[in-house]
Amino acid sequence: MAVTVRPKLDAQKQRADFPIFEQLIHGKPLSFLDSAASSQKPRQVLDAMQRFYETSYANVHRGVYELAERATAGYEGARETVGRFLNAPSPREVVFTRNATEAINLVAYAWGLNNLGPGDLVLVTELEHHSNFVPWQYVARRTGADFRMLPLDDEGQLRLDALDELAGSSRVKVVAAGMVSNSLGSVNPVEKLSAWAHDRGAIMVCDAAQGAPHRVVDVQALGADFVAVTAHKLCGPSGIGALWGRMELLEEMEPFNLGGHMISRVTVEDTSWGEVPAKFEAGTQAIAEAVGFGAAVDYITEIGLDAIEQHEHELAAYALDRLAELPWVKTYGPPAKHRAGIVSFNVENIHPHDVAQILDGEGVAIRAGHHCCQPLMTKLGVAATNRASFYLYTVTDEIDRLVAGLHKVRKILS
Numbered sequence: 234m235a236v237t238v239r240p241k242l243d244a245q246k247q248r249a250d251f252p253i254f255e256q257l258i259h260g261k262p263l264s265f266l267d268s269a270a271s272s273q274k275p276r277q278v279l280d281a282m283q284r285f286y287e288t289s290y291a292n293v294h295r296g297v298y299e300l301a302e303r304a305t306a307g308y309e310g311a312r313e314t315v316g317r318f319l320n321a322p323s324p325r326e327v328v329f330t331r332n333a334t335e336a337i338n339l340v341a342y343a344w345g346l347n348n349l350g351p352g353d354l355v356l357v358t359e360l361e362h363h364s365n366f367v368p369w370q371y372v373a374r375r376t377g378a379d380f381r382m383l384p385l386d387d388e389g390q391l392r393l394d395a396l397d398e399l400a401g402s403s404r405v406k407v408v409a410a411g412m413v414s415n416s417l418g419s420v421n422p423v424e425k426l427s428a429w430a431h432d433r434g435a436i437m438v439c440d441a442a443q444g445a446p447h448r449v450v451d452v453q454a455l456g457a458d459f460v461a462v463t464a465h466k467l468c469g470p471s472g473i474g475a476l477w478g479r480m481e482l483l484e485e486m487e488p489f490n491l492g493g494h495m496i497s498r499v500t501v502e503d504t505s506w507g508e509v510p511a512k513f514e515a516g517t518q519a520i521a522e523a524v525g526f527g528a529a530v531d532y533i534t535e536i537g538l539d540a541i542e543q544h545e546h547e548l549a550a551y552a553l554d555r556l557a558e559l560p561w562v563k564t565y566g567p568p569a570k571h572r573a574g575i576v577s578f579n580v581e582n583i584h585p586h587d588v589a590q591i592l593d594g595e596g597v598a599i600r601a602g603h604h605c606c607q608p609l610m611t612k613l614g615v616a617a618t619n620r621a622s623f624y625l626y627t628v629t630d631e632i633d634r635l636v637a638g639l640h641k642v643r644k645i646l647s
């Protein structure tokens with residue numbers, strides 16, 4: 234049998250696609266180690282958006298003139314691209330949203346408010362981003378449902394062995410979990426959680442905001458009922474994300490936003506809703522951003538998600554090794570083989586913000602804070618961490634500059 238071996242990702246070559254790296258920051262080359270917060274954008278995406286604005290822009294779905302038809306084809310073409318990227322059974326199951334946060338809020342409100350009540354249980358995890366934690370906590374409180382958190386082990390992996398005891402005899406209605414932790418980089422066993430959720434009669438909501446940039450997201454293989462993604466973390470523009478949902482669930486749900494485009498018929502007595510996905514896309518959408526989202530998906534698909542994942546494993550392993558040389562640095566999370574390209578750490582006795590500020594002077598951009606994961610910070614026993622995160626354009630030299638910068642931090646502040 235012929236085996237196709239994909240070439241290894243050449244980050245130095247990819248980097249040339251990103252104009253942001255052409256400048257100096259504080260007189261130094263940019264070492265951008267904050268891609269988990271938002272990735273940089275390649276020319277291919279910037280050009281696709283500019284071309285669309287210059288040649289094809291109009292509002293979508295409404296006009297019968299040439300430009301409106303081109304714009305609609307661009308917008309709906311992007312939906313098909315995102316649908317293929319997620320292996321969605323139908324592009325109609327892809328709803329464009331502002332970001333992953335809005336996608337999850339859509340499910341929490343439009344599904345949760347009508348399906349949760351006293352005696353029901355909503356289960357999230359201890360490492361969830363607030364986007365997949367707070368909406369569920371809020372809707373559980375509004376509906377009288379219980380809200381619990383699946384704990385982590387000391388390596389930062391989810392304790393699946395605790396599921397049955399945690400749920401007890403409750404009616405589990407929702408299991409909500411991220412695919413990849415934005416703080417620890419750990420990759421969560423979503424397929425196993427989906428199987429457990431379905432055994433208990435619950436729906437599975439997967440936050441793939443941090444998964445989709447780094448590894449293949451196949452909604453059918455994940456077995457989830459809803460999957461949220463966001464374009465700006467995978468080389469696309471900000472202002473657009475997507476919710477994939479099972480058609481039967483989307484069809485029975487109430488709308489989330491109300492107004493233009495999402496209706497079928499409006500009279501003073503009543504309004505009926507449009508078909509999915511229009512029912513969830515009220516008002517003028519982020520049209521050029523959708524086109525940019527599609528271009529970003531094409532860009533990372535062409536490189537190959539497997540190659541990106543492998544590259545990030547190597548960078549995570551390299552960063553963990555280099556940081557292990559510094560006895561005054563503590564890292565958090567699982568071994569490299571179980572994580573995407575994200576490494577959280579703290580420098581002994583130095584506040585993360587001070588670390589990040591001194592590194593900035595060296596042209597090294599990292600994140601400092603709670604990373605929208607306060608329950609996880611509580612588990613780690615810290616208020617904040619530093620976080621270095623990598624992507625397809627990250628090279629090991631940037632990690633070396635991080636380590637050199639940390640020596641400088643210690644020299645200045647210890």
Ligand SMILES: Cc1ncc(COP(=O)(O)O)c(C=O)c1O
Nearest residue numbers: 332333334362364415442443463
């Ligand atoms: C794991 C995870 N979920 C959700 C989000 C929210 O994404 P957005 O801000 O695009 O809605 C983020 C962003 O940092 C994230 O890392």
